[in-house]
Structures are given as C-alpha cells and as structure tokens.
Amino acid sequence: MVKSKKTPLANHKELKKAIKSLNKGKSADIYGITVEHLIYAGEKLEQLLLRLINLVFKHGCIPDILKKGLLTPVFKNKGDRCHAANYRGITVLPVVYKIVKAIIRDRIQPRVLQDQNPTPRGFTAKSSTLNTALVMEEVYRENVDSNQEFELVLLDVKSAFDVVPLRYKIYKEGNQEICNACSQKEETVEHLLIECKAWDNIRRPVINDIESLLTNHSNIEWESLSEGIQIQILMDITMVQRQLRLNSEEVSKIEHQARRLIFLIHSARCKLLLQP
Numbered sequence: 001m002v003k004s005k006k007t008p009l010a011n012h013k014e015l016k017k018a019i020k021s022l023n024k025g026k027s028a029d030i031y032g033i034t035v036e037h038l039i040y041a042g043e044k045l046e047q048l049l050l051r052l053i054n055l056v057f058k059h060g061c062i063p064d065i066l067k068k069g070l071l072t073p074v075f076k077n078k079g080d081r082c083h084a085a086n087y088r089g090i091t092v093l094p095v096v097y098k099i100v101k102a103i104i105r106d107r108i109q110p111r112v113l114q115d116q117n118p119t120p121r122g123f124t125a126k127s128s129t130l131n132t133a134l135v136m137e138e139v140y141r142e143n144v145d146s147n148q149e150f151e152l153v154l155l156d157v158k159s160a161f162d163v164v165p166l167r168y169k170i171y172k173e174g175n176q177e178i179c180n181a182c183s184q185k186e187e188t189v190e191h192l193l194i195e196c197k198a199w200d201n202i203r204r205p206v207i208n209d210i211e212s213l214l215t216n217h218s219n220i221e222w223e224s225l226s227e228g229i230q231i232q233i234l235m236d237i238t239m240v241q242r243q244l245r246l247n248s249e250e251v252s253k254i255e256h257q258a259r260r261l262i263f264l265i266h267s268a269r270c271k272l273l274l275q276p
C-alpha cells in the first residue's frame with residue numbers, strides 16, 4: 001500500500017490515534033526512542049512527524065533508516081543453550097515505522113476483517129482464544145455425554161508459554177489485572193495454575209494424581225517443590241525430567257494430567273467470565 005503513490009496523506013487525527021494504539025512500556029528502538037517519547041513530546045513533534053510520514057506516503061517509499069531493527073535472541077527454554085536453533089529472534093522495530101504501520105493498519109483493517117477467515121482467534125480484533133475454548137469445551141462435553149471418543153490436538157501449546165512463563169497476564173482481553181475468581185491477586189499463569197484458592201477443588205485431585213506419579217518413583221512431595229518447579233512441571237515437564245529422575249512413561253502420564261489441569265481451570269475460568 002505504501003508503494004502505491006496514491007496513498008492518501010495522513011491527517012493529525014490518524015497520527016494521534018496511531019500513537020495511542022502502540023503499547024507502552026516497551027524497549028527502546030535502535031535509536032533509543034520509545035513510544036513514550038512521542039506521547040509526551042507534544043504538538044510540535046507531532047507536526048514534524050506528520051510531515052515525515054506524509055513524505056513516506058507521497059513518495060511511496062519507506063526510508064532505510066526506518067527498516068533497522070534491534071535483534072535480540074531469546075532462549076526458548078528448551079534444548080542446548082549452545083544451539084542457535086533453540087533461540088527465537090525478537091526484533092524491536094523503530095517506533096516511527098510502527099506509527100506508519102499503525103496508520104495503514106487502521107485504514108485497511110475494517111476491510112480485511114470482512115474477509116478474514118473467522119477461525120483464528122489470536123491477532124484478531126475483538127476476538128479471543130476464549131471463544132475457541134468455549135467451542136472446544138462444548139464439543140468435548142457433548143462427546144463425553146454421548147460416550148464418544150474425543151481427541152484434542154493442541155499445536156505447539158508449550159511454545160506459547162516458553163519465553164516468560166511467569167508473571168504475565170494469561171488473557172490479554174481479561175477485563176482487569178486482578179484474578180476474577182478470587183479477586184485477590186494479579187492473574188498470572190502461576191496464580192491460575194498453582195496459587196488461586198478459587199480453583200483449589202479442581203486443582204487438588206489432579207495434583208494428587210501428579211503427586212502419586214512423582215511419589216511412585218522418587219518420593220517427591222508436591223508441597224516440597226518450589227513454585228518455579230511446580231509451574232515447570234505443569235507447563236513443560238521435559239525441562240525438569242532429569243532433575244526429577246523420571247522416565248519417559250512417567251513424564252507422559254504427568255504431562256497428560258498437567259494438560260487436564262490446564263484445561264479444567266481454563267474452562268472453569270471461561271465459564272465464570274461468561275456469566276452475566
């Protein structure tokens with residue numbers, strides 16, 4: 001779209017909206033600029049920025065200076081640290097480039113959404129993975145009720161959590177930071193899975209099963225494990241398999257229980273949120 005020289009010029013309102021839409025609290029780009037700089041700089045800078053962006057639109061060309069990114073390798077938390085393949089590259093793009101992108105996105109998104117396949121839930125405005133969870137649960141229940149075999153395939157669900165497993169909100173669309181179930185604490189993965197008292201009755205039996213699998217082999221009591229290890233067992237036990245001296249059969253049994261727990265808590269939470 002930028003390459004077409006017929007791109008209509010941006011106006012001040014579009015620029016303001018684009019700046020507002022960027023996430024705050026992010027790392028500075030390669031020039032040391034963050035979105036906060038633009039937010040607090042004021043009117044004068046906005047005028048200059050608008051001229052700059054409109055030159056991009058007018059000439060149909062993004063200057064090379066806006067294409068420079070800051071690449072950081074982030075360990076995927078599995079495998080050998082010496083293998084480059086076990087790192088994911090995260091590139092921080094220049095803030096000004098993101099503004100150009102946001103203006104174009106805001107222009108084309110209403111049209112794109114009309115044609116977009118309705119199935120993917122991530123990266124889609126006003127949509128959430130929660131909707132999918134609801135459908136999934138319905139199908140699951142229906143099959144259980146009618147005694148039908150049910151197979152659920154989750155693609156790469158581990159990878160979604162491998163970078164920062166702790167201390168981040170699970171559901172971006174959650175209407176508040178605080179856990180809806182107990183109203184006590186921030187809703188993080190660890191809170192939901194091991195801490196939240198509201199899910200104790202769901203969690204307890206599954207943890208008992210996991211504990212008996214652990215005890216069978218090496219006398220490990222769940223409560224004696226650190227929170228970090230507990231979460232690791234639930235999210236991806238392969239990381240601590242050796243440390244806990246578990247064989248692959250035990251690992252797969254525990255993995256099954258861990259998935260069950262995640263599913264049960266997730267569905268219970270989903271139901272709670274959907275209550276009128």
Ligand SMILES: [Zn+2]
Binds near residue numbers: 181183184
């Ligand atoms: Zn809670």
